[in-house]
Amino acid sequence: MDCALLEELQAVLPGRVSTSSSDLDRYSTDEGPVVSPASPEAVVRARSVADVQNLLRWATRHTVPVVSRGAGSGLSGGAHATPGSVILSLEDMNRIVAVNPDDETAVVEPGVINADLNQAVAEHGLMYAPDPASHRWSTIGGNVATNAGGLRCAKYGVTRDSVLALEVVLADGTLVSTGHAPFKGVAGYDLTSLMTGSEGTLGVIVGITVRLRYLPRSVHTLAAFFGDFPKAAAGVLAIGRARVQPAILELLDGRTLEALDRAHGSNLRRRGGSLLLTQTDGYGAATEAEMITAALTEAGAVVSEENSAEAEHLVELRRDSRGASAEDLYRVGEDVAVPKSQLVSYVTALGAMAEKHGVQLKVIAHAGDGNLHPTFWVERSQGDLGRSRLEEALDESVRSALELGGTITGEHGVGQHKRRWLAWEQSEEVLDLQSGIKRLFDPLGILNPGKAIC
Amino acid sequence: MDCALLEELQAVLPGRVSTSSSDLDRYSTDEGPVVSPASPEAVVRARSVADVQNLLRWATRHTVPVVSRGAGSGLSGGAHATPGSVILSLEDMNRIVAVNPDDETAVVEPGVINADLNQAVAEHGLMYAPDPASHRWSTIGGNVATNAGGLRCAKYGVTRDSVLALEVVLADGTLVSTGHAPFKGVAGYDLTSLMTGSEGTLGVIVGITVRLRYLPRSVHTLAAFFGDFPKAAAGVLAIGRARVQPAILELLDGRTLEALDRAHGSNLRRRGGSLLLTQTDGYGAATEAEMITAALTEAGAVVSEENSAEAEHLVELRRDSRGASAEDLYRVGEDVAVPKSQLVSYVTALGAMAEKHGVQLKVIAHAGDGNLHPTFWVERSQGDLGRSRLEEALDESVRSALELGGTITGEHGVGQHKRRWLAWEQSEEVLDLQSGIKRLFDPLGILNPGKAIC
Known part of the structure; x- marks a missing residue:
């Protein structure tokens, strides 16, 4: 990038711009697979709406791509740097602006950590329900940008x-408000x-009003062990047929249990x-737990109700079950969903x-929603051939989900990584409408180009 | 309309087109206030997606406005005829295409009556949750077009x-699919x-996949009578503070109780x-009903649990509480919502x-959502002066809701009637974005022009 451009940026955003190689490196990717590695030209850590507006006015003047991000915990590469881009980090805009106990709402800046909001509203008997596995470090802004799911x-x-x-800064720096403070509108x-789920391609979300739910006073957790994975999947249908709605319904296959046992010293696989x-x-x-126990026992499971410490531990294990990245593996996790x-x-x-x-394969699933996270991997030592087999398995897993009436992504977003599959799911006419909306909101194409849509 | 045009329409849609004066009259309005009376040029009763496509291709060729409608039960004039328009009635597209008990979904044509779908899925222990007061005669297509609420x-x-x-026919007759069959995507x-809530201005909805919910096995209904209306409104907050989520939470003022007593011979107002x-x-x-009883008794109410017949009767009275139109009154019902x-x-x-x-004023409210339906009226004998006082009261009621952080419409839609207030709520930039989306989907402006947006 031209030095004069960068100087102008530093002048309009004094103290907010970094071009240090450690920052450029740190902010070049999120947690998703890297399709085409790139380094950003600069990183801007905004502290206010005005900062975001100033950045976007500058970006519009000079047609510079801007990639917004929260904690960078996304799994589809939606926050990867693209060539010539400036990264806009919203992690410092992390104020909980208001908690309204009677309205049962809260107003937050985009950088507020999901778990921090939950902690702040718990004293009012409230919770912010969406809880992606990353809830302890991901931001509400990022959750909104990807329309994140959770347990x-x-x-x-x-x-x-x-x-x-939402409060949204548009590509040209204009601030707009969408939606309504009451529950309905x-x-x-x-x-x-x-805007929700548009992955920073239509505007930058700088304020969010969320609806809160009532913190449940009573929670029952059941661990149902089945002989094999398809039988456990059939258990999901058994609960559905009992017409009982669990708050959490998670499915873990044997390989996942083994990995958890190795990592945490548990003995899940033996169960x-x-x-x-x-x-x-x-x-x-309590009644619902009894109904579910009956349905799953009938379906062949060994069911036990967990005490609260053990239950909390199991749920946390599940949240961590994606596993840390391993240097010696090519590994990709998917996010398809199918009808139940x-x-x-x-x-x-x-x-x-x-x-x-x-x-190799292990699978976890938000089974209540038909949303599966298969992870495929090969040893890195298997080289390009292994990698190509991995890609073929991925493609087939996605195609198969679509053939069953499913979708390529239940909750992670398309980002950069899943664009190759988007046209498998959506017709040319729908892709065209999406491009038209993109052009309407972002005529210069500076907002996170090359992500989310085709 | 030119005779040749009409003949061409009849030729592409044999047996579907009516120009009888009774049909033109019957289909000229919905249940909303009439802002500028107009008669349509023709009424098309579509029986298939192909019919809708043929109509829209014809309308695109000749730039003829098309106003889609289901049962015409809308309350904002969204389905009123506009000059030179053809009415597209979808009431004959009323097949329940599929009920998928394990998926907990159904696929319906737009003309399916809300209550008919509920009847069809009840045997599977399922329900279609949204239940506008018109649920016994309004269509799912119309419910989607207005993003209808309910109890x-x-x-x-x-x-x-x-x-x-959704399956949607675009302005030029192209059929597109949006969304996903699994719960998440x-x-x-x-x-x-x-599309949901766009009131027929972006496309014609010809197919809908809905998520069903579990039919509850246990239902408890409480009638809580308060001394006056503000005290009852405070009761809504008392329930909220108890952090108990009712399925239905409806507020009726004294004038509404009197009107119900007159119409149905009940004795609510005396209670x-x-x-x-x-x-x-x-x-x-049961536990929730106990908690609510305690909270409302503490808040000064006389609370009684109703047996199931009486409860059903009370809920039905509430659904009917808007009242029939009266020839001797100028009367307008509103639909604002405010933070709780x-x-x-x-x-x-x-x-x-x-x-x-x-x-005069009476008020009912979906109080759990902060959504109020005040009805203002004057005697028709008060003439233009009365009418103008009525309009001033309406304007003030809307402005006051906005000042409290509310919205001009919680669930009825903007239609034709509420356009005068839209710019009070939304900024010029937001209105411009909406116009841009409208132009993208409907470049000729033939889909329900003059409705929903400014």
């Missing part, structure tokens, strides 16, 4: 279902939902070939795919 | 929260939410000055407004 969305819905209103088109972890909450939680009735077929097919392509 | 959305959310995927921009009607459901319903904490201030202010402007 509790089986009962409480995804991020979009908890977002009432239908004035004009639903720009709030349009069964697959675990269905269920949590009910609210005033009916297809869960058993799909998990059976996944096993066959791994075998066919000679890759 | 149960206090717990289960509005229409948007139950819509997974974040591929591309959220066109499904964009108190205002009624807070609460329903809890699910496995915790503002309910007491707002209902108090409403009473003062009615007095100040010399108009």
